[in-house]
Amino acid sequence: MSALLRPRTREAAALLVVVLAATLELTAVDLAPPGIRPLLSGFLLGAAVAILALSAVLAHRHRQIAARHHPAVSPESVDASWFTARALDGFPMESVRPDLLGPNAPDLNRLYLAWILATHGHDTNGLIRRLGLSHDVAALLVDSAQARRDR
Numbered sequence: 001m002s003a004l005l006r007p008r009t010r011e012a013a014a015l016l017v018v019v020l021a022a023t024l025e026l027t028a029v030d031l032a033p034p035g036i037r038p039l040l041s042g043f044l045l046g047a048a049v050a051i052l053a054l055s056a057v058l059a060h061r062h063r064q065i066a067a068r069h070h071p072a073v074s075p076e077s078v079d080a081s082w083f084t085a086r087a088l089d090g091f092p093m094e095s096v097r098p099d100l101l102g103p104n105a106p107d108l109n110r111l112y113l114a115w116i117l118a119t120h121g122h123d124t125n126g127l128i129r130r131l132g133l134s135h136d137v138a139a140l141l142v143d144s145a146q147a148r149r150d151r
Contacts, residue, residue: 021048025044025048028040029041029044082116082120083116087116087119088115089148090119090144090145090147090148091111091112092140092141092144096111096141099137106131106132106133106137110131110132110133111137111141114127114131114133114137114141115141115144115145117130117131118141119145119148119149122142124138124139124142
């Protein structure tokens, strides 16, 4: 349910571009002289298909790059060493306490999981995407985990 409530600005911008482009194309075809309309329609249709294909290729490439740089946590990569008695050492409880007491407070267990992921090298965007945390909380956990690793 929380995934439905998060804003999707990229998707909204893409939809707006598609609607504007379709409106401009229809206007151009409508204003063109009758003899040129089939040629113009064919050109615009070909351009739209080419742009769609290019967008699909770029989106696929982006997913490949993201998967290489931010691999998903697979069950095979998680072992008992992730969940030891010392796994929560250094957890910044005092820093996240105001967020736990505020409106739309994240679940403490979700913060613990985010902490464990952060201590194993996951970044702020990964925690936001996977666990639905706010940017401030995710960044705080990642920064604290980095400080713990540097000690």
